[in-house]
Amino acid sequence: MTRRQGFGDVELMLVGDGTNAGHLSPIGWCVTSTPPDLKARLSTGYVLRVQRTGGGDRKTDDQPRVNVQVFARRDHTKPRDAHVGAELVRESFLNLPAVTPWGRLDSSETESGPVTIPWADPEVTVVQVIFRLTTRR
């Protein structure tokens, strides 16, 4: 009996690691947990927090629910900057399928469109979008 290979890690597919970029890396600094130097990072671009929050699988497909939060500096000259970043994320999921070192991203659906969520630091804005992705072994 041959052992089946497991599903790819969707957070790695989107965030990347120290060697390979993830699918969302071109948009900003991707993490699964925001860093202590968040504000310094935001001075050079977006920070994206990517977390799998659920979703199941079938024989060949994994269908993770993925929460993507886009962080931007609060700035009256770019008042909708975090929303712009969220749209970049949605656009990037229109360009599927995409092959990553950890598996293949097949397709996406937006389960919940961009919403502003609160953050402890009033100088930071956060917009969240929830996707249902399909990945393949």
Place this chain on the structure above:
Amino acid sequence: MKFEHGVTITVERPGGVDRFNNPLPGATHTVEGCGVAPAGSTERQTDSATVEWDYDLLGPYSADVAAQDVVTIPGDVDADGNLIRYQVDGKPKRLRNPFTGWEAGMVARLVGVEG
């Protein structure tokens, strides 16, 4: 009340907010003779490295400090050497003795956030 070794803080007051609640550029002024006292700190450890900490800002009774202001304290810098920006949390309290009229000073809660 006067502090022998008080500091001069810088106060940024936004010129209102836009329709998305982003602060608009405003004015900056300084307040002399202030002191700060530690007032606690909390930390999140789940999905962020966010640390919040508070100071009580003590200053002259008539110190021009208000809710929504951003305060910087000389020498109080982050790891990159940038002055830490503290948000004034709520309305500053001004203490006057009701028997003597002595104006003891002002207390404002400052909140700093990292991460």
